[in-house]
Amino acid sequence: MPEFRQDPVSGRWVIIASERGRRPTDFEPPPPPSPGGFCPFCPGNEPHTPPEIYSVRPAKDDKWLLRVIPNKFPVLNVEGDVGRVGEGIYDRMNGLGAHEVIIETPLHDTPLAQLELPAIEEVLKAYHARYVDLKRDFRLRYALIFKNQGEAAGATLTHSHSQLIALPVVPKRAQEELAGARRHFEYKERCIFCDILRQELAEGSRVVLENEGFVVISPYAARFPFETWILPKNHQSSYEAVTGGQFRSFARILKNLLMRLAKTLNHPPYNYMIHTTPLQEGPNDYYHWHVEVIPKLTKVAGFEWGSGFYVNPTPPEDATRFLREARVEREF
């Protein structure tokens, strides 16, 4: 059973995935995937994956357009209880949680940015459906929805997919953001993200894209070159609250942004992650869900991991200009 362990100094939790038990030789770089090799996410190979949790099919017996399955090698297990115990000055608990994979398309070679708009909308709706379902499990406190695109960004399979990890604790970075947003609200009685949007839309130099429902900015204190955030224009504390036409607006701006990143940076590997309110909290006035999109362009990772201190060689105003000026085939 994997376990959570807490660092007694910083309070950070990590998952020790002991059954993965990787030995020194397991870290040799894997061979590059062969183009004609076996892909467990391709149609026809469904028996090689754990049973489907969710799918999109035009009609009941049609082929699937999207599938959600439990991760075959989960970092967490959904059975059992939290079982929090001390070990001297240390704390640990069972590796309880959910780890799911969203297979975004039956097409093996098509990245998310290239999917048709309705297909991207279905991906965003699948995130929502899984989010709402996992929220009903009161043991779970936070749902991380994220995507690793490209090997350098941590993807082990090329077939386009996202992941969802639901945790019995709120991760440190989310806690910090929630605490910062709460502090601002206590002082100003305004959502800090709404304040950021107001200032950015008035000033303009870091606004990459805007449509009726969403804004893309390159944040003032961007940690990484070409880092961008997608925020809903109107205050909304959780991804759970997204409804109806909002999915379409979100899909349009996400596709537009990913096309611009692909064009500007020659199809970079990237990560994105949805930041949202913890699962078991109701709607609130201080936090504002958003997506952080980070192309993986630089390698100064280790040191910056260790220090929490980032050097960004591309000012966000420059990144904004390059992304705005990218010529994409058409706008969405």
Place this chain on the structure above:
Amino acid sequence: MPEFRQDPVSGRWVIIASERGRRPTDFEPPPPPSPGGFCPFCPGNEPHTPPEIYSVRPAKDDKWLLRVIPNKFPVLNVEGDVGRVGEGIYDRMNGLGAHEVIIETPLHDTPLAQLELPAIEEVLKAYHARYVDLKRDFRLRYALIFKNQGEAAGATLTHSHSQLIALPVVPKRAQEELAGARRHFEYKERCIFCDILRQELAEGSRVVLENEGFVVISPYAARFPFETWILPKNHQSSYEAVTGGQFRSFARILKNLLMRLAKTLNHPPYNYMIHTTPLQEGPNDYYHWHVEVIPKLTKVAGFEWGSGFYVNPTPPEDATRFLREARVEREF
């Protein structure tokens, strides 16, 4: 001039190195360094570097064995004042600070682990000398001493070197550790790192190495496979306090650890970083300086950056066993 910008939500500072001004095409992977190519750190090429700040020479006119120079492409400038100003809801300040390079050896191809013990001792003494000198500049609040070994760990030159960045702010990760250690001290009136050492030495399963002055452990909640920490055995709050024979003990355990990592993991790229008390604080009872050594083995970086949530596939107890059992030519 580079500038610091603060994220209004998390409070994290980043350096926007605007004069580096990297454009999209600047992120294409650089060509691998040619074996016979020009190296600015090699003897004979001193005129191509900024003027020397510190050096080690057996006698005054001898050839150098170690040099410290300002970084030719610094992320910070040492001239000017902090100049902290607001921009609406945002905060920024001038990119004031120091950025130095410690060239550890005249030998182009010899990694730190392979240097003779006295040479490693000189490296650790050079860190100390520069630390003490920069502390005299009251504008500077924190000195980060770190090493990137190997291209995947962010090194751009192969000739073995370390770096020192002195900052007008205490970086977030250091702040978190200091705050955690202070909380423990307020509650227990004991240093948390001394408590960790006591428990680890009694328990044993995560103790990789030990000598008269230092202990190497693989921490209980290790974020990365084969992450290790080097701690002085007796309480010492700052790297500034290291004296005399301690440098020799530190050099011996560092060399031993790096040789074991090289043997166990086939010369992995790695980062290390000294965590210490802020420059302008005196000695204290709650914080305990140490080194974090992180081999760069996994690629799940982007997501973990974004969430602060780490999955480690190698339990620290396993890493400890592999490192202990590694057969190195001789012990130090």
